[in-house]
Amino acid sequence: MKSQTKTIVPLILLGSVCVVFGLTLYAQTGSKSNGPVFTADNQLMRPANYREWIWVSSGLGMTYGPREQANSPAEPRFDNVFVTPEAYRAFMKTGKWPNKTMFVLEIRSSQSHGSINKDGHFQGDLVTIEAEVKDEGRFPEKWGFFPFRGSEQTARPAPPATTECQSCHSKNGAVDNTFVQFYPTLLEVARQKGTLRQVPPDSK
Amino acid sequence: MKSQTKTIVPLILLGSVCVVFGLTLYAQTGSKSNGPVFTADNQLMRPANYREWIWVSSGLGMTYGPREQANSPAEPRFDNVFVTPEAYRAFMKTGKWPNKTMFVLEIRSSQSHGSINKDGHFQGDLVTIEAEVKDEGRFPEKWGFFPFRGSEQTARPAPPATTECQSCHSKNGAVDNTFVQFYPTLLEVARQKGTLRQVPPDSK
Numbered sequence: 001m002k003s004q005t006k007t008i009v010p011l012i013l014l015g016s017v018c019v020v021f022g023l024t025l026y027a028q029t030g031s032k033s034n035g036p037v038f039t040a041d042n043q044l045m046r047p048a049n050y051r052e053w054i055w056v057s058s059g060l061g062m063t064y065g066p067r068e069q070a071n072s073p074a075e076p077r078f079d080n081v082f083v084t085p086e087a088y089r090a091f092m093k094t095g096k097w098p099n100k101t102m103f104v105l106e107i108r109s110s111q112s113h114g115s116i117n118k119d120g121h122f123q124g125d126l127v128t129i130e131a132e133v134k135d136e137g138r139f140p141e142k143w144g145f146f147p148f149r150g151s152e153q154t155a156r157p158a159p160p161a162t163t164e165c166q167s168c169h170s171k172n173g174a175v176d177n178t179f180v181q182f183y184p185t186l187l188e189v190a191r192q193k194g195t196l197r198q199v200p201p202d203s204k
Numbered sequence: 205m206k207s208q209t210k211t212i213v214p215l216i217l218l219g220s221v222c223v224v225f226g227l228t229l230y231a232q233t234g235s236k237s238n239g240p241v242f243t244a245d246n247q248l249m250r251p252a253n254y255r256e257w258i259w260v261s262s263g264l265g266m267t268y269g270p271r272e273q274a275n276s277p278a279e280p281r282f283d284n285v286f287v288t289p290e291a292y293r294a295f296m297k298t299g300k301w302p303n304k305t306m307f308v309l310e311i312r313s314s315q316s317h318g319s320i321n322k323d324g325h326f327q328g329d330l331v332t333i334e335a336e337v338k339d340e341g342r343f344p345e346k347w348g349f350f351p352f353r354g355s356e357q358t359a360r361p362a363p364p365a366t367t368e369c370q371s372c373h374s375k376n377g378a379v380d381n382t383f384v385q386f387y388p389t390l391l392e393v394a395r396q397k398g399t400l401r402q403v404p405p406d407s408k
Contacts, residue, residue: 061324120265
């Protein structure tokens with residue numbers, strides 16, 4: 001019995017150390033799953049920590065339609081794009097987006113003169129966020145779009161195939177419905193992996 | 205002996221599961237320490253994965269001096285700012301930057317017409333990166349600046365106090381040498397934590 005105790009105690013200690021090791025790493029990295037969470041009635045929960053996801057790029061005043069439809073006549077707006085870390089890591093390996101990939105498009109105002117800045121633009125207040133989610137079991141087109149209104153904590157899906165988002169992304173996305181053509185580091189990965197779709201340079 | 209084996213085997217299994225659990229989380233999150241690494245002769249190693257750090261903001265064509273000194277006469281450039289995740293988490297709790305905080309400023313070209321974009325700007329090729337590191341034991345001014353030339357893997361520190369970076373940051377940084385005034389979400393945290401320095405709106 002004494003010998004058995006001698007063997008068991010270190011094993012229990014080892015087990016405990018491992019649990020603590022795993023949980024400490026988990027807490028330090030804050031790596032809870034970042035995948036999409038839906039309510040019972042198919043609304044997407046607002047992701048609280050998207051600014052801690054992987055940022056893929058930002059643009060200023062980008063305009064897909066005619067110039068007159070630009071998003072703000074006074075000051076152009078910034079669009080910042082984030083993707084879930086899990087999806088990013090998969091993309092870096094394969095050049096493809098796995099199921100449950102989620103993007104957030106964050107729109108912010110721009111400012112020009114402030115503090116020591118004399119020209120150009122820096123980022124100001126949050127205007128709105130929209131999410132794009134890949135869920136092949138949930139959406140007939142594989143991807144769903146969720147515009148969040150104001151600070152609401154849930155968003156209803158934009159109707160599939162009828163929205164501008166859906167039709168423009170599915171027609172023009174360089175990789176699987178997403179605008180990788182505007183994310184320079186991901187564009188390079190897609191080129192290397194051969195997953196880039198040919199996009200007509202001036203398609204509408 | 206049989207009973208002892210019965211007890212030990214599940215414990216070994218438990219231990220193994222815990223090790224796998226810990227290592228899998230570690231691998232998934234890729235959460236190696238992101239702090240600055242120096243060579244023996246005080247050069248900073250180029251951080252390989254800074255695009256996976258926390259992005260704090262981007263600007264376009266920002267100009268601190270007179271307009272004529274703008275960074276590109278033809279097309280404005282994007283500046284993207286990343287900070288180490290450990291430093292970011294400390295800042296979110298305290299509004300202050302801990303020792304070993306590291307920022308990367310990434311400069312990219314901008315493009316206007318490409319794919320479906322008709323106006324405004326999206327990001328293009330990498331131009332250069334610079335790092336700013338807080339190391340109170342290493343730098344008399346607490347912070348050091350490291351401009352990386354081309355794709356070189358190490359950078360020498362810019363001479364302290366004589367560089368434009370150093371003097372402008374120490375004079376105008378909203379929080380401890382850093383331009384938190386241009387990072388909207390961090391600015392809000394600094395306001396809440398009371399760590400924001402009053403910055404003269406038009407100081408040069």
